[in-house]
Ligand SMILES: Nc1ncnc2c1ncn2[C@@H]1O[C@H](COP(=O)(O)OP(=O)(O)OP(=O)(O)O)[C@@H](O)[C@H]1O
């Protein structure tokens with residue numbers, strides 16, 4: 001299909017240390033590919049399409065190269081576990097990466113940041129290209145793609161890391177591996193478990209708040225549905241099949257209880273709907289809804305504080321070092337503002353480090369809806385990590401990560417960023433480089449490796465701005481994938497971190513059961529977040545705003561109503577009508593391109609954001625970012641992105657949200673006759 005399939009593992013080649021000289025052209029990108037339906041598994045090609053589908057639909061998977069190396073035995077030898085254990089997230093020693101065609105070293109770039117720290121980006125060595133042309137662009141023809149047959153010998157996706165995360169907390173996945181049990185073995189086991197979905201009975205889920213009215217309505221927004229119902233509902237898509245040439249995305253067909261005994265043996269979790277306790281609910285507005293999970297007694301759930309979703313960054317991402325971080329990264333996703341630099345940010349994220357307090361010129365503006373009871377939340381949310389990226393051959397500028405998972409970003413060069421590898425995102429970015437949406441997403445340059453961690457290399461959208469104001473809007477009416485729901489049913493995992501975040505915002509939000517268990521299921525938490533914010537009512541929500549004066553606000557969890565959104569937008573543009581107009585124009589353009597885009601039609605776009613950036617020069621742009629949970633549909637299924645979601649239809653409400661956003665922007669402009 002003219003599109004490469006990336007193997008779920010990193011390069012198999014032995015790293016070659018060479019020095020990169022300034023001015024030298026970048027190396028050829030090696031994007032490993034495999035043939036449709038095939039994966040290498042311990043030197044053998046697995047041809048079970050269902051297994052591959054299931055493995056591939058686990059959402060956010062990031063390649064941990066060292067792990068893969070260890071697993072496959074085909075790596076570069078750099079994956080010494082001891083070394084990896086010592087490796088600190090975000091800290092950049094001299095980078096070492098592999099390249100078949102030689103390797104680069106960044107120009108010595110230990111620049112002093114404007115905050116007096118040093119960006120230890122010296123020696124970025126790309127395992128891939130840095131040629132200047134985005135993947136898929138005509139200039140990117142030198143990118144080398146290979147078939148897995150040729151390249152993947154024995155090297156496969158660190159699936160165990162990913163899939164293990166599905167069934168084990170990450171730390172356990174890494175550390176508690178029984179002797180003699182290979183990760184590959186466990187990966188295979190995972191496949192079996194995932195392909196054999198427990199059959200249950202429940203009505204379809206829906207994202208339509210209007211349908212969530214009865215507190216005793218069984219399983220509305222619950223985590224279970226029958227195969228029959230699923231079939232009935234799948235008028236547009238059959239998530240259990242794979243479109244040719246597309247990254248596999250699958251919701252496995254129910255086939256009876258898992259052989260591995262991993263199905264949830266307790267009582268089926270049930271979600272009940274309660275009124276939103278938010279004190280900010282406007283009078284006269286329809287009752288806001290939040291969703292409560294009730295895990296009936298008899299649950300044999302074993303709450304584990306480290307349990308994470310396979311679809312999350314924190315659950316799947318990163319290196320062993322990352323995964324050993326004590327809940328920091330997962331929690332940091334809720335911090336909202338996190339370091340994107342190469343600084344030693346990670347260990348300090350959780351408590352609010354000296355680095356933060358000393359570096360950050362940005363201070364959060366607390367949302368008016370934050371009561372005193374939300375102090376801990378507020379504390380988390382007010383942290384700002386400034387990352388004064390110092391970029392070779394580019395002007396020096398500070399970089400800020402407004403939302404998302406801490407430790408996900410590293411400084412690149414030439415005005416580029418490294419985002420921790422996520423296969424799903426890679427696939428999307430690759431396709432997007434050939435889609436009409438290309439001008440609306442960051443340019444993508446392939447996978448690079450640094451400190452044994454793979455990254456997607458993309459344009460830094462802030463690079464061309466001076467002291468920009470930035471806003472992150474998470475688009476869509478749903479923020480979790482259907483497969484996350486399925487997963488939650490198969491293997492319900494209580495999330496203590498999410499429980500804590502919930503309580504921090506609203507101590508009354510958890511059910512008694514949840515309180516007793518000190519944990520909530522991820523979909524339950526996500527749904528609660530959606531109904532608390534404008535996601536459910538407007539199809540988007542503001543995640544964070546950073547203004548050019550350095551002030552930063554990520555306290556938008558309860559920004560739910562149109563008026564509240566308008567107020568935030570007004571503040572963001574500082575009353576500048578010209579900027580508003582430019583944003584509006586860009587959004588309208590984007591909408592019409594989206595309506596025509598093949599990529600967009602054929603993907604479920606969940607958790608993706610629009611990044612708004614403007615500066616005092618009058619420049620204002622909007623881009624789509626974050627494709628970690630954007631998954632292809634089975635061809636020829638398509639989405640219109642406006643139809644309300646019902647489980648099985650895969651609709652994400654993206655365009656509905658964009659319509660609302662455009663409408664709000666329009667209404668903020670002075671009306672001209
Ligand atoms: N290409 C980019 N250029 C500039 N800034 C970016 C870019 N991509 C992401 N960011 C910054 O990083 C933040 C988080 O990005 P992103 O949503 O991709 O991360 P994530 O960890 O995948 O998030 P999530 O947890 O929501 O999935 C954005 O809000 C933005 O501030």
Ligand SMILES: O=P(O)(O)O[C@@H]1[C@H](O)[C@H](O)[C@@H](OP(=O)(O)O)[C@H](OP(=O)(O)O)[C@H]1O
Pocket residue numbers: 060308309311312313314315330331333334335336479498501522526529607628629
């Ligand atoms: O914004 P909050 O309230 O902090 O909640 C997080 C947010 O919804 C992220 O989008 C989600 O990551 P994904 O989108 O990648 O699922 C993360 O899940 P995680 O903790 O499982 O990573 C949540 O904790």
